[in-house]
Amino acid sequence: MNNIYKFGVLIAITLVLIGTFVVPIPTIPGLYDKARIIYLHVPLSWIAFLSFFLSMINSVQYLRKKDLVYDIRSNSAAEVGFLFTILATITGSLWAKFNWGSYWNWDPRETSIFILLLIYGAYFSLRSAIDSYEQKAKLASVYAIIAFVTVPFFIFIMPRIVESLHPADTIVDARGKITMNPVMLSIFLFSLFSFTLLFFWILNVKIRMEKLRLIRIQKNNI
Amino acid sequence: MYDFLEQNAMYIVLLIALIIWAGLFIYLFKIDRTLKKLEGEEK
Numbered sequence: 001m002n003n004i005y006k007f008g009v010l011i012a013i014t015l016v017l018i019g020t021f022v023v024p025i026p027t028i029p030g031l032y033d034k035a036r037i038i039y040l041h042v043p044l045s046w047i048a049f050l051s052f053f054l055s056m057i058n059s060v061q062y063l064r065k066k067d068l069v070y071d072i073r074s075n076s077a078a079e080v081g082f083l084f085t086i087l088a089t090i091t092g093s094l095w096a097k098f099n100w101g102s103y104w105n106w107d108p109r110e111t112s113i114f115i116l117l118l119i120y121g122a123y124f125s126l127r128s129a130i131d132s133y134e135q136k137a138k139l140a141s142v143y144a145i146i147a148f149v150t151v152p153f154f155i156f157i158m159p160r161i162v163e164s165l166h167p168a169d170t171i172v173d174a175r176g177k178i179t180m181n182p183v184m185l186s187i188f189l190f191s192l193f194s195f196t197l198l199f200f201w202i203l204n205v206k207i208r209m210e211k212l213r214l215i216r217i218q219k220n221n222i
Numbered sequence: 223m224y225d226f227l228e229q230n231a232m233y234i235v236l237l238i239a240l241i242i243w244a245g246l247f248i249y250l251f252k253i254d255r256t257l258k259k260l261e262g263e264e265k
Contacts, residue, residue, distance in 0.1 A: 001254070006251060006254070009247075010247050013243055013247075014240065014243065017236060017239050017240055017243060018236065020236075020239075021232045021233070021235055021236035021239070022232065022233075022236060033232075201250065201254075202250065205250065205253055205254055205257065208257050208261065209253075209257060212257065212260055212261065212264065215264060
């Protein structure tokens with residue numbers, strides 16, 4: 001990745017932060033300025049979903065081609081996804097404190113994200129429990145594919161089938177009509193785009209780091 | 223002092239967020255540069 005990309009990310013995220021805290025937003029009853037969290041919380045959740053998806057895709061590729069590079073990519077994506085899930089949980093929890101009065105309420109949305117963290121926590125435990133690289137990669141790939149099956153359920157389906165306090169229809173309503181104010185929508189979409197750029201940079205660094213680690217381990221074993 | 227913090231709360235939060243982001247960016251940039259050097263040594 002070249003320096004133009006990196007400084008582009010710097011400028012984009014800086015603009016997102018300025019837009020988040022400075023640009024006036026319309027009055028939303030019950031939320032007011034607390035609605036600004038949407039510029040950060042939703043993109044973090046989106047990145048978590050995207051990285052778990054990439055982890056699953058690379059796991060499938062590993063099982064097809066048996067190339068350790070795919071396992072490195074899958075593991076790196078899962079690690080970055082886990083980090084972003086924690087960040088989404090923290091931002092959501094801070095918002096809950098000021099809107100619901102408590103950091104943690106075991107709301108369906110909070111419970112589902114907690115279970116998702118446990119599922120991917122088990123993925124890392126599984127990886128660390130096996131010494132053989134090939135066996136670790138094979139088992140972890142199968143696990144990552146099965147784990148991803150639960151992601152859409154816990155992120156999109158469960159919070160909608162159970163009654164939840166979590167705001168819904170903030171961007172689009174059930175009929176697919178955009179409900180968000182145009183100014184907010186443009187900052188929100190720009191934030192999604194900027195965080196996606198940041199994610200690919202972090203993922204790139206993580207993958208290269210793991211590749212170097214593998215090369216050094218293989219050299220030491222020879 | 224308290225009045226100042228209360229009236230400018232958004233700007234103070236923005237400043238803190240920008241400082242954290244700058245730190246994160248410098249950290250990531252440094253790791254990237256170190257990695258590039260190490261990759262060069264491996265080749």
